[in-house]
Amino acid sequence: xxxxxxxxxxxxxxxxxxxxxxxxxxxxxxxxxxxxxxxxxxxxxxxxxxxxxxxxxxxxxxxxxxxxxxxxxxxxxxxxxxxxxxxxxxxxxxxxxxxxxxxxxxxxxxxxxxxxxxxxxxxxxxxxxxxxxxxxxxxxxxxxxxxxxxxxxxxxxxxxxxxxxxxxxxxxxxxxxxxxxxxxxxxxxxxxxxxxxxxxxxxxxxxxxxxxxxxxxxxxxxxxxxxxxxxxxxxxxxxxxxxxxxxxxxxxxxxxxxxxxxxxxxxxxxxxxxxxxxxxxxxxxxxxxxxxxxxxxxxxxxxxxxxxxxxxxxxxxxxxxxxxxxxxxxxxxxxxxxxxxxxxxxxxxxxxxxxxxxxxxxxxxxxxxxxxxxxxxxxxxxxxxxxxxxxxxxxxxxxxxxxxxxxxxxxxxxxxxxxxxxxxxxxxxxxxxxxxxxxxxxxxxxxxxxxxxxxxxx
Amino acid sequence: xxxxxxxxxxxxxxxxxxxxxxxxxxxxxxxxxxxxxxxxxxxxxxxxxxxxxxxxxxxxxxxxxxxxxxxxxxxxxxxxxxxxxxxxxxxxxxxxxxxxxxxxxxxxxxxxxxxxxxxxxxxxxxxxxxxxxxxxxxxxxxxxxxxxxxxxxxxxxxxxxxxxxxxxxxxxxxxxxxxxxxxxxxxxxxxxxxxxxxxxxxxxxxxxxxxxxxxxxxxxxxxxxxxxxxxxxxxxxxxxxxxxxxxxxxxxxxxxxxxxxxxxxxxxxxxxxxxxxxxxxxxxxxxxxxxxxxxxxxxxxxxxxxxxxxxxxxxxxxx
Numbered sequence: 001x002x003x004x005x006x007x008x009x010x011x012x013x014x015x016x017x018x019x020x021x022x023x024x025x026x027x028x029x030x031x032x033x034x035x036x037x038x039x040x041x042x043x044x045x046x047x048x049x050x051x052x053x054x055x056x057x058x059x060x061x062x063x064x065x066x067x068x069x070x071x072x073x074x075x076x077x078x079x080x081x082x083x084x085x086x087x088x089x090x091x092x093x094x095x096x097x098x099x100x101x102x103x104x105x106x107x108x109x110x111x112x113x114x115x116x117x118x119x120x121x122x123x124x125x126x127x128x129x130x131x132x133x134x135x136x137x138x139x140x141x142x143x144x145x146x147x148x149x150x151x152x153x154x155x156x157x158x159x160x161x162x163x164x165x166x167x168x169x170x171x172x173x174x175x176x177x178x179x180x181x182x183x184x185x186x187x188x189x190x191x192x193x194x195x196x197x198x199x200x201x202x203x204x205x206x207x208x209x210x211x212x213x214x215x216x217x218x219x220x221x222x223x224x225x226x227x228x229x230x231x232x233x234x235x236x237x238x239x240x241x242x243x244x245x246x247x248x249x250x251x252x253x254x255x256x257x258x259x260x261x262x263x264x265x266x267x268x269x270x271x272x273x274x275x276x277x278x279x280x281x282x283x284x285x286x287x288x289x290x291x292x293x294x295x296x297x298x299x300x301x302x303x304x305x306x307x308x309x310x311x312x313x314x315x316x317x318x319x320x321x322x323x324x325x326x327x328x329x330x331x332x333x334x335x336x337x338x339x340x341x342x343x344x345x346x347x348x349x350x351x352x353x354x355x356x357x358x359x360x361x362x363x364x365x366x367x368x369x370x371x372x373x374x375x376x377x378x379x380x381x382x383x384x385x386x387x388x389x390x391x392x393x394x395x396x397x398x399x400x401x402x403x404x405x406x407x408x409x410x411x412x413x414x415x416x417x418x419x420x421x422x423x424x425x426x427x428x429x430x431x432x433x434x435x436x437x438x439x440x441x442x443x444x445x446x447x448x449x450x451x452x453x454x455x456x457x458x
Numbered sequence: 459x460x461x462x463x464x465x466x467x468x469x470x471x472x473x474x475x476x477x478x479x480x481x482x483x484x485x486x487x488x489x490x491x492x493x494x495x496x497x498x499x500x501x502x503x504x505x506x507x508x509x510x511x512x513x514x515x516x517x518x519x520x521x522x523x524x525x526x527x528x529x530x531x532x533x534x535x536x537x538x539x540x541x542x543x544x545x546x547x548x549x550x551x552x553x554x555x556x557x558x559x560x561x562x563x564x565x566x567x568x569x570x571x572x573x574x575x576x577x578x579x580x581x582x583x584x585x586x587x588x589x590x591x592x593x594x595x596x597x598x599x600x601x602x603x604x605x606x607x608x609x610x611x612x613x614x615x616x617x618x619x620x621x622x623x624x625x626x627x628x629x630x631x632x633x634x635x636x637x638x639x640x641x642x643x644x645x646x647x648x649x650x651x652x653x654x655x656x657x658x659x660x661x662x663x664x665x666x667x668x669x670x671x672x673x674x675x676x677x678x679x680x681x682x683x684x685x686x687x688x689x690x691x692x693x694x695x696x697x698x699x700x701x702x703x704x705x706x707x708x709x710x711x712x713x714x715x716x717x718x719x720x721x722x723x724x725x726x727x728x729x730x731x732x733x734x735x736x737x738x739x740x741x742x743x744x745x746x747x748x749x750x751x752x753x754x755x756x757x758x759x760x761x762x763x764x765x766x767x768x769x770x771x772x773x774x775x776x777x
Contacts, residue, residue, distance in 0.1 A: 102743075103742040103743065106745070107742070128745060218725075219725075220721070220722065220725045221721055221725035221726065221739070221743070222725070223724075223727045224727070279613075279617060280613055280614070280617065281612060281613055281614035281617070281634075281636070282614060284636060284639055285612060285613070285614065285636060285639075287639060287727070287728070288612055288636055288638055288639050302617070425745075426743060426744050426745040426746075427529070427744045427745065427746060430743050430744065431739065431743055431744040435726075435727065438727045438728070439727075442639060442728065458529060458746075
C-alpha cells in the first residue's frame, strides 16, 4: 500500500512539474513587433481624420492598459472616448482607475510592474518617474501633435530636460470664484473686475449681515491643497508669472518677502473674521470643512463667494443650474494690478508611457490629437472636462462653465501657469505645503508657515 | 501582463513549489540511517525557513538598511533619520501622540470591556447587551472613523448642526466645539474611536474567560464572605489574568499600528499624526523612504517587547 501511494505522489509531482515547465515556456508575451497589415480604419469615414494612426497598422486583438486617478463617475466619459480608437485600430483599451493612484504608481514602477500608460496629474511626479528610467520618451507622432495642438508652456510641463515624455490630456482652470448670479442680482451686487472691487464688494456684503466668503480645505490626507491654490493664484497676481516660476523651481526661496506679501493678501480674505466662514463658522472651521462642502452655503444664501476650480461644478447638488443666469456660476478671480496680464492658474494630466509597444504608441498618438479632445468633449454629457488642446472646439463642450474654462485656456492674453504644488518635490508639494497652510489657517503666523515650508525643501 | 495571466502564473508557481517539496520528501523518506533522519528533518524545516527568509527576514533587513539612507536611497547618512525622528518638533509630536494612544487605548478598552463583561454576566438580556458592544467590532476602522467624523462635524452656534455631538451640546445650551481641531484634545477624540471598536473585542474575550472560572472557587469565596468589589479584585481578576494579558497585548499592538483612524478622520493634520501614519506619509507621499523606514524600524522595536512578553506568557501557561 505504502509503495503504491508514494508512486502516485511521485507521478503527481512529475506531472505537476512537467505542466509547470510547459506552461512557463509559453507564458512569454507576444507583444512588440512593428506595424503589420492595413489599419482597420482605412475605409471608415469616422477614422478619416485619424490617418496618422495608419502608421501603426492592424492592431486587432491587442490590448493597452491605462492606469489613472480618474474614477467613477468621471471614468465613463474617458472610456467612451476610446471607442473611436478601437474602431479605427482594432486595439482595446483596458482602463483601471484608482483613488490611490499617486501612492501606488511609484510602487508599481519600482516593483517592475508599471502600467502601459498612466495619466499623471503632477509634473513633479512625472519628473520623479522619469528619474527612475522606466518612462519611455514620447514617439515623434506625439511630439508633432503636441507642437501643433498645444502651447509651448504645456509642452514644457510634459518634458524633462527638454525631452518630451508625456503629452497633455485634460486640463482645468482654477482661477474661479463661484457665486450665485441670482443672489448678486437681487442685492444689486456686480461681478468685480479688480481685486480692490472684490474687497469693496466683500465689505458691502459683510455690512449686510452675511459673511461674504466661504471655504473648506479638508480633503483627507491631502487637507490643505485648496489653500495652496489660493496662495498660487494670488502670487501670480501680486508678483507675476516670472517670480512664480522662480518660486516653483526654488530659485526664489519659499520664505521670500514677495511670497509673504502674497500670503498676507490671501489672509486678508481667508483669515478675516468679518469675511469667513459664511454659513459654517469661524476662520478655523475652514480647516475642518470638507472642500466639497466649502461652497455649498452659497445655495442657502449664507455665503456669497467661494474661490475654487472649475471642476467644483461636480459638487453642486443634483438639480443645481450651473450657468450665467442660473443658481450658481463662476467669475474669473480678478487681477491685483495691470502689470501681469490675465494670469490663470490651472492643472491637468499627462499621458505617460512605460512601454514602446506599437499599440501603446498608437494610443498615445490618438490621445494627443484634436480628434480625441473633441470626441471626449462630446462624450462628457454632464460637463466637468476641458482640455488645453487648441483643436478643441469650445462649442463641443457641454456646460457653460467648461466653455468658459475652454475660452480662458485658449485666450491668447491669458498667462497660464500650472499648479505650483504639483510641480514641487513631493516633500513640499504633497506634504509640508499642505500641512503648513492648514496650520496657517488654524492660527500659525505667515512667517512661521513659510519658514517651515522652506526648511522642508529637500 | 493581465491579472488573469498573473493568477495563472501564481497557481503554476504554487504547484511547482508543492511538486518540488513532494519530491524532496519522497526522496528523503527512502533514507533510513541516523544522518538520513537529519536530512529528513531538514527537508521538513527548510521550506518554512526559506519562506520566512524571503517573506520576513529579507524585507526586514532591507528596511533596516534603507533607514540609514537618504531620501533618494543613494547615500548612507548614518543615524540622521533617527536623529530627525527624535529631534524634529513635528516628529516629537508624533511620538507624543503615539505614547498617548498606547497608554490610553489598551487600558481603557480592557477596563471598559472587563467592567461591562462583569456587569452583564448572567444579567437579563445578556446576549443583547453584549451584541451592542460587540457590533462596532464588525465595522472596519475606516468605516468607524467616517461615522465618528459625522458625529464630530462642526458648525458654529448660529447654523444648523449636522454633527450629533455638537447638536447635543447646542441643545444643552453650550457652544459648539470643533472636536477634531483643537490640539491636544483632538487626539483624545480620535482615541475614543479606537476604544469604541476595541472594547467589544476585550469584552467578548474576557466574558468568555469569566464564564470559565470554576464554580467551586466562586462558591468557596462566597462561603468565606467575599462579595462585590472584593470578589472582583481577589477572585475574578486573578482567575482571568492570562486572558487579560492577551487582550492587553493584542490591543497594544493594534494601537501601535493604528493608521486608518488618523488617515480618515484628520489626515494627520492638527497635530494628530501617529507613528504608523507618519511612516506611510514619509514613505509614499513625501518620497522620503529613508525617514519612512526609520519610523517603521521604530514601530518594530516598540512592538517587539510586547510580542516577546506575550510569547513568554503563553509558554508559561503551556508549561
